[in-house]
Amino acid sequence: MSDSDADRTIRPETSGLNSEDPEEPESDVTESTGETVTLRIFRYDPEVESKQDAGFDTFRIPTHEGMTILDALIEARDEQDPSLTFRHSCRQGVCGSDALFINGSQRLGCKTQVSELKEPIQIEPLPHHPVVKDLVVDMDSFYERMRAVEPYFDPDDPPPDELTERYQSRENREDVKLSTRCIWCGACTSSCTIASNEDVYLGPAAINKGYRFYADEREGEDRAEERLEILQEHDGVWRCQTQFSCTNVCPQDIPLTEHIQQIKRDATKADLRFW
Amino acid sequence: MAMYEHDVLVIGGGGAGLRAAVAAHEAGADVAIVSKVHPVRSHTGAAEGGVNAALHEDDPWEDHAYDTMKGSDFLADAPAVDIFAREIREEVIQLEHWGMPFSRDDDGTVSQRPFGGLSFPRTAYAGAETGHHMLHAMYQQVVKRGIDIYEEWYVTRLAVTDHDEVADRQCHGFAAFDIATGEVAGFRARDGVVLATGGAGQVFKHTTNAIANTGDGAAMAYRAGVPLEDMEMIQFHPTTLPSTGVLITEGVRGEGGRLFNSDGERFMFERGYAVEDGELASRDVVSRAELTEVAEGRGVDDDHVYLDMRHLGEERIMDRLENIVHLAQDFEGVDPLEEPMPVKPGAHYTMGGIEINEWGETVIDGLYAAGECGCVSMHGANRLGGNSLAELLVFGARAGRAAAGEDVGTPEIQVGPDPDAEREDPDWPIEPGEISGGPPDVTPNDALVDPVPVINSAVEAETERIDSLLVTEDGVSQAAIRSRVQDAMGEHLNVFREKSGIETALKEIGAAKRELPNLHVTDTSRTFNTELQHALETRNLIDLAEAIAFGALAREESRGAHWRKAHQERKDEEWRKHTMLSWNDGDPEMWYRPNILESEIQEYDPTERSY
Ligand SMILES: Cc1cc2nc3c(=O)[nH]c(=O)nc-3n(C[C@H](O)[C@H](O)[C@H](O)COP(=O)(O)OP(=O)(O)OC[C@H]3O[C@@H](n4cnc5c(N)ncnc54)[C@H](O)[C@@H]3O)c2cc1C
Ligand code: SF4
Ligand code: FES
Numbered sequence: 051m052s053d054s055d056a057d058r059t060i061r062p063e064t065s066g067l068n069s070e071d072p073e074e075p076e077s078d079v080t081e082s083t084g085e086t087v088t089l090r091i092f093r094y095d096p097e098v099e100s101k102q103d104a105g106f107d108t109f110r111i112p113t114h115e116g117m118t119i120l121d122a123l124i125e126a127r128d129e130q131d132p133s134l135t136f137r138h139s140c141r142q143g144v145c146g147s148d149a150l151f152i153n154g155s156q157r158l159g160c161k162t163q164v165s166e167l168k169e170p171i172q173i174e175p176l177p178h179h180p181v182v183k184d185l186v187v188d189m190d191s192f193y194e195r196m197r198a199v200e201p202y203f204d205p206d207d208p209p210p211d212e213l214t215e216r217y218q219s220r221e222n223r224e225d226v227k228l229s230t231r232c233i234w235c236g237a238c239t240s241s242c243t244i245a246s247n248e249d250v251y252l253g254p255a256a257i258n259k260g261y262r263f264y265a266d267e268r269e270g271e272d273r274a275e276e277r278l279e280i281l282q283e284h285d286g287v288w289r290c291q292t293q294f295s296c297t298n299v300c301p302q303d304i305p306l307t308e309h310i311q312q313i314k315r316d317a318t319k320a321d322l323r324f325w
Numbered sequence: 326m327a328m329y330e331h332d333v334l335v336i337g338g339g340g341a342g343l344r345a346a347v348a349a350h351e352a353g354a355d356v357a358i359v360s361k362v363h364p365v366r367s368h369t370g371a372a373e374g375g376v377n378a379a380l381h382e383d384d385p386w387e388d389h390a391y392d393t394m395k396g397s398d399f400l401a402d403a404p405a406v407d408i409f410a411r412e413i414r415e416e417v418i419q420l421e422h423w424g425m426p427f428s429r430d431d432d433g434t435v436s437q438r439p440f441g442g443l444s445f446p447r448t449a450y451a452g453a454e455t456g457h458h459m460l461h462a463m464y465q466q467v468v469k470r471g472i473d474i475y476e477e478w479y480v481t482r483l484a485v486t487d488h489d490e491v492a493d494r495q496c497h498g499f500a501a502f503d504i505a506t507g508e509v510a511g512f513r514a515r516d517g518v519v520l521a522t523g524g525a526g527q528v529f530k531h532t533t534n535a536i537a538n539t540g541d542g543a544a545m546a547y548r549a550g551v552p553l554e555d556m557e558m559i560q561f562h563p564t565t566l567p568s569t570g571v572l573i574t575e576g577v578r579g580e581g582g583r584l585f586n587s588d589g590e591r592f593m594f595e596r597g598y599a600v601e602d603g604e605l606a607s608r609d610v611v612s613r614a615e616l617t618e619v620a621e622g623r624g625v626d627d628d629h630v631y632l633d634m635r636h637l638g639e640e641r642i643m644d645r646l647e648n649i650v651h652l653a654q655d656f657e658g659v660d661p662l663e664e665p666m667p668v669k670p671g672a673h674y675t676m677g678g679i680e681i682n683e684w685g686e687t688v689i690d691g692l693y694a695a696g697e698c699g700c701v702s703m704h705g706a707n708r709l710g711g712n713s714l715a716e717l718l719v720f721g722a723r724a725g726r727a728a729a730g731e732d733v734g735t736p737e738i739q740v741g742p743d744p745d746a747e748r749e750d751p752d753w754p755i756e757p758g759e760i761s762g763g764p765p766d767v768t769p770n771d772a773l774v775d776p777v778p779v780i781n782s783a784v785e786a787e788t789e790r791i792d793s794l795l796v797t798e799d800g801v802s803q804a805a806i807r808s809r810v811q812d813a814m815g816e817h818l819n820v821f822r823e824k825s826g827i828e829t830a831l832k833e834i835g836a837a838k839r840e841l842p843n844l845h846v847t848d849t850s851r852t853f854n855t856e857l858q859h860a861l862e863t864r865n866l867i868d869l870a871e872a873i874a875f876g877a878l879a880r881e882e883s884r885g886a887h888w889r890k891a892h893q894e895r896k897d898e899e900w901r902k903h904t905m906l907s908w909n910d911g912d913p914e915m916w917y918r919p920n921i922l923e924s925e926i927q928e929y930d931p932t933e934r935s936y
Contacts, residue, residue, distance in 0.1 A: 097850040116568050116658060128804035132856045133848030139535040142571045142656060144457060145366040161655050182505055183853040189363075202465035203424020213380075213414060215421040217433030223426060230426050230458060234365050268424065 086110045088170040089122060091134065095183045104181070106172075107131070113164055119173065120148055120159035123185075136185035143301060146233035149176050149240070150185055156237035156299040176236055178246040192236045195245075195252050199260040199280055206270030222267045229262040229309060231302040238296035238306055250285040254296035254306040257287055261309040264316075275320065282317045290314075326784060327510040328777070331357040331473070333728045334498065334514040336480050336542060337521030338364030340456070341696020341717035341724075343463035345519045345685075348725030350470050354516060356729070357473035359480060359501055361537060361858070364464050368523055368535040369714070372456025373574035373648070375448035376718075377711035378417040379410065380437065384445040386410040387927065393712060394922075396442040396607055397705025398885035398895065399931035400555070400903070403924035404737035405683050405703040409712075409719050416718035417449055425462035427451050428645070438645075439579045440711045441605045442936070448711040453574050453648045459714060477504040479858050480541065481790075483518065483549045484511070484776075484783035485689055487767035491550035491907070492741045494767065496692035497776035499545075500787040504858060507851025509788045511780040517691050517728030520546060520679060521721065524697040527862075528870045529672035529819075530811040533565055533572040542698040544865035546679045547872065548766035551687045552742065552905045554700040554918075555677035556869070557876030560708055560886050561820050563611035565671030566657045567629045573649055573668055575710040578604040580645060582634040584615070585665065586623040592630075599936045606936035609707050609886045612670035612820050619669075631665035670820055674713060676704040676886065677876070680740050680905065684733040685724025688741030695724035701738065702903065705920070706885020737924070742907055746916040749879060754828040755835035757871060759911030767910070794860060800845030803860040809837045810863075810870050818877055823890035827878045834871050841867070872913075876904040879915055897931055 089111060094104035109126040120138055127134040137147040141160050148159040151174040153167050164171065179187035209216060238254040239245045245253035252260075263269055264277040281287050287310050296306040333349040335342045338360035349356040358364065379386040390410035394401050421427055421435060428436040428450055440448040451458040467474070480501040488494045498513040522542025526534020547553050563584075564573040578584075584604050586592045593599050598614035599606030606614075615630050624630060634642060634649075639662055642650065653661045678700035685693040685701075696717040703716060727733050768782045813833035817826035841864060848856040882896040883889055902917040922929045 095850050095852055097852050116656070128802070132802055132804065132846070133850070135848075135853055135855050139362055139366050139537045140368060140371050141536065141569065142371060142652065144371045144454075145362070145368070145535065147362070147366050183850070186853050188505075193363075197468065202469040203462070204469070205424075209422035213418055215418055215427075215435050218426075218429055219433050220429050220431060223429050226426060227452070230461070231454070233370070233457070234363075263424075266424070266426075 085112060087113045087122060087164050089126065090170045090172045091126065091185070092174040093184055094181050108170065117164045118160050119150070119152055119157070119162045119164060119171070122164055123159060123173070135183050144233060146235035149235040149237040151175065151177055156241045158235060158237070158301045161301055176240045178240050189236060191249065192234070192239055192255070195239065195256040196234065196259055198252060199256045201259045203263060203266070203269065204273055205268055206272045216268045218268055226262055226265045228304050229258050229265065231304055232258055233302060235301060237299045237301060241295040241299045243293065243295070244289050244291060251289045252281070252285055254310065257281055257313065258304060258306050258309050261313055264313065278313065278317050278320055281313050287313045287317065326781070327508065328513055328780065329357070329475070329510060330513045330515065331355050332514070332516045333519065333725070334359060334512055335519045335521055335725070336360070336499070337367070337523060337696070338362070338474065338476070339367035339521060339523050339696060340369035340459060340463060340714060341721040342519070342521030343460070343467055344718050344721030345521055345695050345725035345728070346472050347463065347466050347470065348722040349729040350472055352726050352729035352731055354729035357475060358467070359475040359478045359512060361477065361479045361504065363476045364467070364474065365460060367460060368538055369717070370457045370460040371533070371535065371572070372459070372714055373453045373572060374440065374576040374579070375438065375450030375455045375711045376417055376459065376714040377440065377443065377447050377709070378413045378449060378715060379445070379447055380414055380417065380435065380449065381445065384447060386414060388444055389447060390927070391929070392443050393703060393709060394929045395934055396707055396709040397703070398707055398934050399897070399901065399922065399929065400705030400884060400920050401703050402701070402738055402921040403927070403929055404921060405701040407924045407926050408683050409703050409716060412719045413715045416715070416722065420459060420462055420718070423462045423466055425451060425458050438576065439605065440709070441575050441578065442607045442709040443711070448579065450576065453576055453646050456714060478502065479504055479861070480545070481787045481861055482766055482783050483545050483692065484780040485549040485692070485767045486779055492688050494550055495690045496549070498780045500780070500783040502787070502791065505853055507854060509784055509791060511784045513776060513780055514691065516730050517693055519685065519724050519728050520692070520694040520698055521696045522698045524675040525866070525869045526672050526675070528811065528814050528866050528873065530815050531565070531570045532672040533562055533570050534672070539862040539865055540675070540698070540869045541862060541865050542694065543678050544868045545766065546687060546692065546694065547868060547906070547908050549689060549692075550767065550908060551689055551692065552680045552907045553677065553872050554680040554702060554903050554905055555706070555876065556872040556906065557880055557887050557904060558676035558704070558706050558885060559672055559818070559873065560608055560674035560676060561612040561670040562673035563608055563615055563670050564632050564668040565673070566653070567667050567669050569656045570671045571652055571656045572671070572673070573632060573652065573666060574646070577632060577634050577646060577649060580634070580641070581637055582632055584611070585631045585633060586618045587625050588623055590623070592618050592623070602936035607707055607934070608710065609888070610936060613888060615670060616820050625667060629667045629669035632668045633665035634661055635663070635665070674708050676700070676702070676706065676708050682736040682738040682740050683720075683723065684727040684736055685720055686727060686733070686736065686740060693724040693728045695721040702920070706887060738921070739918070743916070743918060746905070746918060749915045749917070751879060751915065753875065754831045757875065757913040758908065791857065794844065794846045794857060795849050795851075797845045800843040801840050803844055803846070803856065803863045806837050806840050806844065807859070807863045807866060810834055810867055814870055814873070818874060821888060821890065822877055824878065827874055831871070831874045831878070834867060834874060838867055872906050875906060875913070875915060879904055901931065
């Protein structure tokens with residue numbers, strides 16, 4: 051049941067700062083109530099009078115073994131309130147559509163088990179983005195940051211002939227491997243205090259994207275140097291304060307902070323060299 | 326009313342759409358992509374196993390062509406297969422040149438592994454996330470070239486003229502709405518529209534496909550007059566996780582993973598399903614073997630079998646199949662390093678689709694298709710794993726170039742209704758086609774010379790349709806209608822099919838169709854109205870479900886993925902032909918086109934397909 055207005059309050063400012071939110075689900079499990087789970091879901095629609103004041107609706111959802119937050123949202127929508135709105139597509143953690151703010155941290159709905167969370171489970175849109183409707187946010191600022199690092203393979207030299215690949219050592223592929231796994235979900239950037247306060251900071255996903263090419267030996271040294279410059283411009287790596295929130299929330303387990311630190315170290319070395 | 330204009334408009338930002346867009350751009354066109362999800366969210370990103378190409382000097386491309394034809398159970402068309410096997414080599418190397426992080430051998434060259442139905446280790450891969458890397462590598466090229474992207478725009482109707490003869494019709498663009506705002510707008514393509522809308526796995530509930538894979542492009546083209554080809558050919562992947570349909574790549578078996586029944590037998594060998602190739606037999610063979618094991622009481626929980634890869638060792642697994650470990654843990658709660666994974670068949674791939682030739686041309690002038698929504702046909706009755714990422718490169722590129730105006734000469738493959746074709750006027754258990762009496766999907770041709778009115782009238786029709794959906798007072802939910810169709814399909818058009826079951830399914834589909842006019846959209850907002858979008862998608866699913874069931878009912882033989890209980894043999898004399906379904910302005914007709922076993926280069930002998 052969705053007991054709409056009863057529970058609707060003005061949307062509290064979701065800080066989005068994991069560090070300020072003590073809720074660590076693993077350490078704080080209350081056994082799920084067996085048959086059903088209670089969700090408190092953020093609602094907002096600029097067009098619908100009753101939803102113009104943002105607030106929360108409560109849903110009680112029958113559970114089954116292995117149920118994910120996305121499953122629960124689909125159940126809430128298809129069986130109770132078809133106007134409930136969220137993004138989703140692959141259902142398997144690869145499309146990056148459903149990064150949400152769940153019990154105070156950024157997670158993918160489809161990759162999060164209902165049974166792991168404390169009830170009532172509070173589901174909010176990704177913080178630090180304008181809310182379009184319910185759980186859907188405007189991701190433009192995220193995409194813009196990605197574009198700022200020239201996110202495409204751009205080698206110094208033309209490729210060999212049409213039937214010959216460039217060589218890449220297994221070691222080098224290993225070095226870039228984790229960085230190439232990013233699914234653009236935006237969880238990391240949303241969790242970063244600095245990225246959220248300063249529009250100009252590239253944020254962890256974009257820096258990782260830059261790192262992905264910077265570390266790829268196939269691009270060549272000239273381009274690597276340019277990459278380093280892009281990444282340490284005024285809005286680049288030096289803003290990172292090594293809080294690790296991005297690394298903690300990344301559903302792809304990308305060592306974001308490590309990649310940022312690597313860029314800082316290499317940038318320092320390069321500066322010394324040119325001094 | 327807004328009108329956006331480009332030379333070439335590509336509908337879909339998955340692998341096929343991105344490849345087509347880059348090709349059209351390279352051919353000098355001003356091109357834009359219109360996609361209901363942001364391109365990087367497309368389902369191409371879910372592909373795991375790899376992409377096939379005869380890259381090795383000991384592996385002539387003709388062998389890849391032969392394997393593809395054999396895998397298709399000799400229903401593919403030879404010219405398409407030959408072009409594919411030859412051109413894919415450069416396409417895969419080009420991906421590498423675009424930076425795709427392929428897995429590597431010790432000498433730094435691209436690694437290739439064995440895959441089902443292939444006579445050579447020919448599958449290039451990037452870990453077990455090949456599709457993700459491919460999608461991103463191509464999206465990067467689109468960004469690099471500054472190609473316009475209309476993301477989160479939902480295309481609802483093609484703007485096609487309404488000449489009586491489908492072959493005289495012309496596509497000038499389409500109507501679409503901006504999901505974020507609900508604004509309906511016209512899109513005009515000066516040169517061509519490329520459909521790259523992906524598969525229709527959502528016709529089934531247990532599927533490896535994304536929620537977005539609702540076959541919109543195929544349904545829109547069908548209703549505009551383009552025939553649908555071989556729709557009954559749905560591939561069921563033998564290794565999906567039982568609770569979600571999440572796919573466990575064939576790469577697991579390629580690397581040596583084994584299938585066991587509840588008696589601990591390696592049934593593919595021990596029960597004689599495929600004594601040569603065992604687990605690496607073609608997908609349809611393995612899927613039927615699994616369900617036969619379950620039906621004969623040797624399944625686990627009467628539902629599935631086991632896939633075991635523990636003997637490969639942690640190091641090899643983590644090197645080549647790491648994400649499988651995560652998938653099994655996250656979506657089934659099983660640690661495949663410690664225990665075998667439960668698996669069962671799930672709807673996976675739409676072999677049939679929009680009828681096209683080897684340049685992606687449909688019968689309608691200016692309308693092209695590529696990728697999983699199209700049927701050229703190179704997969705025939707069964708697609709080999711690793712061949713569809715490959716297909717979307719070769720035929721995506723060709724469609725892009727053709728749409729941009731490249732001279733394609735005289736194609737070898739025919740498209741469009743054939744007046745001399747063998748026709749069938751079967752006794753369908755339901756009235757096919759349009760029942761709601763809505764406006765046809767082609768546009769009155771009062772101003773044929775000028776494309777703008779054609780697009781305007783498509784936009785008006787869609788505006789009306791959407792407006793009327795937003796004011797319904799009560800009725801049935803789209804979710805209920807969709808479920809009804811999915812349940813019927815899952816029960817009767819799965820791996821095993823028989824006449825009475827297919828007829829039952831058709832009646833259910835007919836009932837769902839009759840419910841459509843009572844569809845109730847509760848959300849009246851135009852802002853990001855996913856309920857509205859799903860309602861429009863459900864109509865597409867119904868039309869495609871019906872086409873799949875018609876094809877399955879007509880084809881009284883067993884070939885590739887299609888199996889009929891009373892007709893368990895392949896009947897070459899009678900059935901080496903494509904089932905074709907023409908919409909005929911709401912009054913569908915089934916006809917047949919012989920398949921082509923002879924190309925300029927070789928002739929294929931339809932031997933028995935044994936593995
Ligand atoms: C789990 C899984 C694993 C696979 N593994 C492999 C593999 O290892 N090797 C292999 O060769 N193949 C594999 N396949 C098959 C292969 O991935 C697909 O066939 C292929 O990626 C389809 O690409 P596409 O570009 O045609 O469609 P998609 O990638 O599905 O893209 C469709 C696009 O169309 C857009 N779209 C759809 N409808 C509309 C509309 N109405 N308006 C606007 N836009 C629209 C969507 O937004 C999307 O961008 C796998 C498939 C699955 C499901
Ligand atoms: S780095 Fe991780 S958290 Fe950040 S966008 Fe990519 S996948 Fe999401
Ligand atoms: S639905 Fe694709 S990542 Fe969750």
